[in-house]
Amino acid sequence: MAQAQLPVSSELPQASGHHPTAWKWYDYFTFNVDHKLIGIQYLVFSFVFYLVGGLMAVVMRTELYTPDADVIDPNLYNALLTNHGTIMIFGWIVPAAIGGFGNFLVPLMIGARDMAFPRLNALAFWMLPPAGLLLVGSFFFGGAQAGWTSYPPLSLITANTAQSMWCLSIILAGTSSILGSVNFVVTMVKMRVPSMAWDQMPLFCWAMMATSVLALLSTPVLAIGLTLLFFDINFGTSFFKPDAGGNVIIYQHLFWFYSHPAVYLMILPIFGIMSEVIPVHARKPIFGYKAIVGSSMVICLIGLFVWVHHMFTSGTPPWMRMFFTVSTLIVAVPTGVKIFSWTATLWGGKIRYTSAMLFAIGLLIMFVVGGLSGVTLGTAPVDIHMHDTYYVVAHFHYVLFGGSVFGLYAGIYHWFPKMTGKMLNEPLGKVHFLLTLIGANITFLPMHVLGTQGMPRRVAMYDPQFTHINQICTIGAFVLAFSVIPFLVNVVWSWGWGEKASGNPWRALTLEWTTASPPIIENWHRLPVLTQGPYDYGFNGHEEAEITSSHF
Amino acid sequence: MKQLPASIWTLTVGIVVTLIAFWAGGHNGLFPEQASAQAPLVDNFFNLMFMIAVALFLLVAGTIIFFMIQFRQRPGDEGDGVPLEGDFALEAYWTLIPAVIVIVLGIYSVEVFTEMGGFAPGGGGGNHLFMSHHSHHKMKTQLVSDTDAPDASMTEEFNAEYGFGGTDQADVTVTVTGMQYAWIFNYPEQNVTAGELHIPVDKTVQLNIKAADVIHSFWVPQFRLKQDAIPGHNTELRFTATKVGDYPVVCAELCGGYHGAMRTRVYVHTQTEYDQWLAENQFAQNPDLSGAVAVHAEE
Ligand code: HEM
Ligand SMILES: [Cu+2]
Ligand SMILES: [Cu+2]
Numbered sequence: 001m002a003q004a005q006l007p008v009s010s011e012l013p014q015a016s017g018h019h020p021t022a023w024k025w026y027d028y029f030t031f032n033v034d035h036k037l038i039g040i041q042y043l044v045f046s047f048v049f050y051l052v053g054g055l056m057a058v059v060m061r062t063e064l065y066t067p068d069a070d071v072i073d074p075n076l077y078n079a080l081l082t083n084h085g086t087i088m089i090f091g092w093i094v095p096a097a098i099g100g101f102g103n104f105l106v107p108l109m110i111g112a113r114d115m116a117f118p119r120l121n122a123l124a125f126w127m128l129p130p131a132g133l134l135l136v137g138s139f140f141f142g143g144a145q146a147g148w149t150s151y152p153p154l155s156l157i158t159a160n161t162a163q164s165m166w167c168l169s170i171i172l173a174g175t176s177s178i179l180g181s182v183n184f185v186v187t188m189v190k191m192r193v194p195s196m197a198w199d200q201m202p203l204f205c206w207a208m209m210a211t212s213v214l215a216l217l218s219t220p221v222l223a224i225g226l227t228l229l230f231f232d233i234n235f236g237t238s239f240f241k242p243d244a245g246g247n248v249i250i251y252q253h254l255f256w257f258y259s260h261p262a263v264y265l266m267i268l269p270i271f272g273i274m275s276e277v278i279p280v281h282a283r284k285p286i287f288g289y290k291a292i293v294g295s296s297m298v299i300c301l302i303g304l305f306v307w308v309h310h311m312f313t314s315g316t317p318p319w320m321r322m323f324f325t326v327s328t329l330i331v332a333v334p335t336g337v338k339i340f341s342w343t344a345t346l347w348g349g350k351i352r353y354t355s356a357m358l359f360a361i362g363l364l365i366m367f368v369v370g371g372l373s374g375v376t377l378g379t380a381p382v383d384i385h386m387h388d389t390y391y392v393v394a395h396f397h398y399v400l401f402g403g404s405v406f407g408l409y410a411g412i413y414h415w416f417p418k419m420t421g422k423m424l425n426e427p428l429g430k431v432h433f434l435l436t437l438i439g440a441n442i443t444f445l446p447m448h449v450l451g452t453q454g455m456p457r458r459v460a461m462y463d464p465q466f467t468h469i470n471q472i473c474t475i476g477a478f479v480l481a482f483s484v485i486p487f488l489v490n491v492v493w494s495w496g497w498g499e500k501a502s503g504n505p506w507r508a509l510t511l512e513w514t515t516a517s518p519p520i521i522e523n524w525h526r527l528p529v530l531t532q533g534p535y536d537y538g539f540n541g542h543e544e545a546e547i548t549s550s551h552f
Numbered sequence: 553m554k555q556l557p558a559s560i561w562t563l564t565v566g567i568v569v570t571l572i573a574f575w576a577g578g579h580n581g582l583f584p585e586q587a588s589a590q591a592p593l594v595d596n597f598f599n600l601m602f603m604i605a606v607a608l609f610l611l612v613a614g615t616i617i618f619f620m621i622q623f624r625q626r627p628g629d630e631g632d633g634v635p636l637e638g639d640f641a642l643e644a645y646w647t648l649i650p651a652v653i654v655i656v657l658g659i660y661s662v663e664v665f666t667e668m669g670g671f672a673p674g675g676g677g678g679n680h681l682f683m684s685h686h687s688h689h690k691m692k693t694q695l696v697s698d699t700d701a702p703d704a705s706m707t708e709e710f711n712a713e714y715g716f717g718g719t720d721q722a723d724v725t726v727t728v729t730g731m732q733y734a735w736i737f738n739y740p741e742q743n744v745t746a747g748e749l750h751i752p753v754d755k756t757v758q759l760n761i762k763a764a765d766v767i768h769s770f771w772v773p774q775f776r777l778k779q780d781a782i783p784g785h786n787t788e789l790r791f792t793a794t795k796v797g798d799y800p801v802v803c804a805e806l807c808g809g810y811h812g813a814m815r816t817r818v819y820v821h822t823q824t825e826y827d828q829w830l831a832e833n834q835f836a837q838n839p840d841l842s843g844a845v846a847v848h849a850e851e
Contacts, residue, residue, distance in 0.1 A: 069812070078811075145809070147806045151806075153783055154807060154808060158808065242784030242785075247784065248783060283631070283632040284632070284636070285636065287636065287637065288643050289638065291643050313769060315713065315780070315787075316714060317713075318665070321665065322661075322662050325658060325665075326658040329655075332654055333647060336646065336647075337647055339612065341643075343612065343619065346620065347619055348623060349619075349633035351619075351620060351625055364616055368612050372608060375654075379597070379657065379658075381664045381668060381670070382598050382601070384778050385594055385773070385776040387804065389804065453584055456771065458806040460812050461812040536635070538632035538635035
């Protein structure tokens with residue numbers, strides 16, 4: 001429809017000798033502007049950070065094996081805690097889901113040769129390594145201590161240098177995500193193949209649209225909050241200094257106005273991955289395409305009106321506690337719509353038990369738990385008891401760990417053949433899945449009980465009555481740490497020596513599968529033409545007959 | 553032929569899920585004992601939500617697992633599934649059901665919140681009502697200052713901006729100060745300061761909460777109540793303890809390296825025990841005030 005004022009020729013220019021036919025290893029360390037290469041840069045970068053953040057989590061859980069702070073110093077615990085949270089969010093989910101999958105897939109799925117602004121794209125990626133270095137480097141200055149939320153005044157009085165580095169790092173990451181978002185929106189609006197109408201755009205792209213809009217609306221607010229914090233620390237201003245007329249509550253509003261939508265920002269692309277993986281491996285059209293698109297948009301909108309549920313026990317007047325209780329509860333509806341749609345997609349399918357599918361189903365189950373505990377937390381009366389306890393830690397790990405790790409692995413098992421031209425080993429993938437599922441539940445399920453019983457979060461030492469449950473969680477964390485090994489072995493081995501993948505090993509219908517694996521430099525020799533919808537499974541041949549006899 | 557077993561199945565599953573959910577709602581044992589008037593309200597509300605959550609989880613997870621088994625690819629079958637793209641009635645149905653559940657929970661939570669005392673002044677509006685409280689303060693302090701008591705600070709009025717407050721005069725008023733890494737409890741009317749909280753059972757207690765350095769959060773799990781202590785803002789908590797005993801006071805907001813060690817206890821006494829504790833401490837901390845105390849105690 002709205003194809004390209006931007007110069008995109010449908011025929012690949014024959015004479016352009018500049019383009020190499022394949023990437024060399026060192027291309028991955030350069031300012032390359034190809035969206036696929038950038039996507040893989042993001043994915044590898046974020047996976048390294050996932051390992052770093054995971055290592056920090058294991059050290060924390062080891063400390064929590066006993067009630068006293070006997071393994072590491074409590075200040076080091078806080079530094080690890082702060083960096084674990086920050087890295088998992090700004091170094092793992094966001095870059096992997098948005099930067100990695102978004103960059104690799106969006107142009108391929110809409111039939112474009114690249115992103116609308118390739119240089120901006122590369123620039124956005126290259127802001128991340130310095131952001132990561134700032135975070136890791138802050139450990140040499142004591143490490144930021146105030147949690148990933150960094151509430152003043154604590155963040156103003158502890159480890160000033162480290163805290164400043166933390167601020168700069170997040171501002172860099174935020175800028176990168178704003179640049180990326182502009183790029184995604186323009187790419188999708190301007191560069192779809194002419195034959196693709198809006199309602200034929202794959203759901204992953206719709207999810208990226210909602211994500212980008214959300215990022216554009218909320219990220220600047222975070223940047224403002226952190227800039228003011230940075231000024232308070234370094235330039236003697238007193239926006240948030242209570243003893244000099246500053247207001248610490250304002251920071252919390254600024255912070256959560258970004259960071260609550262940010263959880264949708266992290267999870268929407270992963271919902272997009274789910275909507276791609278499930279239909280292919282169940283051999284079924286996605287159930288309720290429009291409902292899924294609509295619910296993404298509604299989540300994006302309501303998501304902007306719920307931030308105060310993080311402040312129920314802080315500086316929040318009663319009417320706000322009630323208003324935000326209700327708006328928070330409402331988000332459960334569009335989220336439920338998605339879960340039901342995926343479940344209904346399974347009905348009448350011919351489900352392949354591939355690793356990608358298993359991880360997608362694992363996500364569904366984890367997410368149902370996290371969503372339901374989220375509803376209880378959304379109501380002020382209950383949240384006043386549960387806030388800042390391990391119940392919350394359990395809840396957000398079901399959502400974030402369940403969401404990110406299961407969803408991203410589902411995506412990796414699904415698109416690895418496209419990205420590398422090699423198949424991943426399925427039996428190893430299944431071992432990986434089982435270890436992850438079991439480990440995650442041993443780690444996070446008991447935390448609900450810890451919270452309701454009275455264990456606050458962010459503590460290096462706790463009341464000895466909680467020892468046994470903590471030991472179970474710690475053992476779970478070791479299982480999780482171990483679960484990464486089969487995956488690493490699988491990726492390294494398969495990439496090097498795995499079975500070669502065809503252009504379309506899953507027989508999927510979205511456009512990225514119409515080019516070679518891995519795709520050629522400008523994606524297609526001749527741009528593809530849409531002949532069917534992205535999820536038209538079963539609409540041909542003898543399958544047709546079964547439609548009439550189907551009853552739900 | 554096929555319909556009958558299906559409906560029996562549905563019925564059986566429905567009954568089993570309902571039974572499990574009801575049982576889970578009543579027997580989850582997730583909470584510690586209830587020691588405040590607010591605690592049963594919170595627990596009942598949570599248990600209702602837990603019941604709904606267990607039912608929904610069993611239904612959704614059960615359906616997913618059932619579909620995974622029922623609709624697995626059979627060996628050798630490389631075909632596609634049923635091309636079913638949507639069903640408006642069904643989609644409307646499962647948008648409506650959660651919407652109704654959520655609206656009911658929303659209304660119920662306003663109800664619970666009101667009953668807990670969440671809308672009473674202090675939180676935002678209604679500071680004028682504190683005037684009466686304030687003048688009462690003044691009266692007492694007047695009495696003490698007549699006898700040349702030190703500490704003028706207690707004449708300061710305490711206008712709480714946030715928290716759970718109350719309109720009427722509380723039976724006991726305690727000023728709570730959070731600092732790295734301790735809670736200080738001050739009884740302004742009796743001029744007593746302690747490191748643990750002592751209160752009488754079945755009396756309304758008003759905590760006026762302040763922070764000396766960074767944000768802390770006052771939490772007694774057995775009371776199901778929590779309120780941040782915020783530098784630069786006054787907050788409050790109003791409750792009635794219903795059970796004699798002693799319970800942990802926990803700091804729930806990250807406040808520095810030893811945040812986890814910022815713990816003390818709240819002692820819920822019978823009235824006589826409480827009076828005794830007050831008298832002993834009053835005398836111990838302000839021996840020169842013994843005269844004033846005597847006057848005070850007799851009135
Ligand atoms: C790999 C397994 C993981 C384990 C064992 C783990 C464990 C932990 C632990 C022990 C804490 C500290 C809790 C506290 O002291 O309050 C924590 C906090 C946190 N985790 Fe994880 N985690 C894992 C993965 C993840 C993932 C994948 C994410 C997000 C994508 C994540 C996000 C967070 C966040 C945001 C915090 C809060 C940090 C803060 O309070 O400032 N974690 N995690
Ligand atoms: Cu504290
Ligand atoms: Cu604390």
